[in-house]
Amino acid sequence: MKSINLLPSRQKEVLQNPKLKPLLVILLIIVLAAQCYYIMTWKSESSRVNEQGLQLDQEINAIRDNGELKVKVDGYRQAEQLIAALMQNRTEWGPYLSAITKNMPATAKLVSLNAVDQKKITIDLDFKIYSDVVAYMRLLEAEEQLQQVILTSVFKKTDEQTTTEVVPSDIEGVSTTKTVRKEVYKLMLDIELSDDKGAS
Incomplete structure (x- = not known):
């Protein structure tokens, strides 16, 4: 007579592999480091753009106050309108x-x-x-x-x-x-x- 094992089969413990845990920790550290790097880069770029915007506003006010170079002011406004139109028509993927x-x-x-x-x-x-x-x-x-x-x-x-x-x-x-x-x-x-x- 053939014996039949009715007990459920043992589940493999994937996370008990001693080589897997260090790899997962290293992968997590790499992902976190990359995310921190991109956040810091984005913040520095954002602050640089804000500083340039403030500087351009100051230059425009100085030009407007002096009554000189109206062409530059108009060019800046046109560029600003063009950028706003491009941002509005841009597709968010x-x-x-x-x-x-x-x-x-x-x-x-x-x-x-x-x-x-x-x-x-x-x-x-x-x-x-x-x-x-x-x-x-x-x-x-x-x-x-x-x-x-x-x-x-x-x-x-x-x-x-x-x-x-x-x-x-x-x-x-x-x-x-x-x-x-x-x-x-x-x-x-x-x-x-x-x-x-x-x-x-």
């Missing part, structure tokens, strides 16, 4: 990219993403299973930031990357490794953006 990536399955791979005329985004994705493609399409079509999601093509293809799998061999108790190419579902989309320029 964050909300659009968030709408595209937040519902992507963890197994999906973003191959390429291109913006066309600030009105349309084309994306190329690889999925491991077809049901993920269908679910992702439904979630994209429900996003308010995306006006229209147009399916360009979807097809099954062999992935360019190879993976190694352990397979049992003919000899009992011995296993071998086998290099295989997995099949993926390629999804290509054209996404038309809503007219709010990313404002949410």
Whole structure:
């Protein structure tokens, strides 16, 4: 009679690996250092721009008070209006990219993403299973930031990357490794953006 083990299998403790903890700590330190660096750079750049703005305002007031060089004052005002118009017409890509990536399955791979005329985004994705493609399409079509999601093509293809799998061999108790190419579902989309320029 063959014995059957009815106890649940032991869960692997991923975080107990002694090599993983130092790597995670180092990664966390690097991420925090990069974030601090970008915050300090942004603050110094912001203060420099504010100082330049105050200096330009002082120069304009001095010119206005002296009644000289009205052309420079008008040029400054025109440049200021041009910058304000450009800032108003600028597309904020964050909300659009968030709408595209937040519902992507963890197994999906973003191959390429291109913006066309600030009105349309084309994306190329690889999925491991077809049901993920269908679910992702439904979630994209429900996003308010995306006006229209147009399916360009979807097809099954062999992935360019190879993976190694352990397979049992003919000899009992011995296993071998086998290099295989997995099949993926390629999804290509054209996404038309809503007219709010990313404002949410």
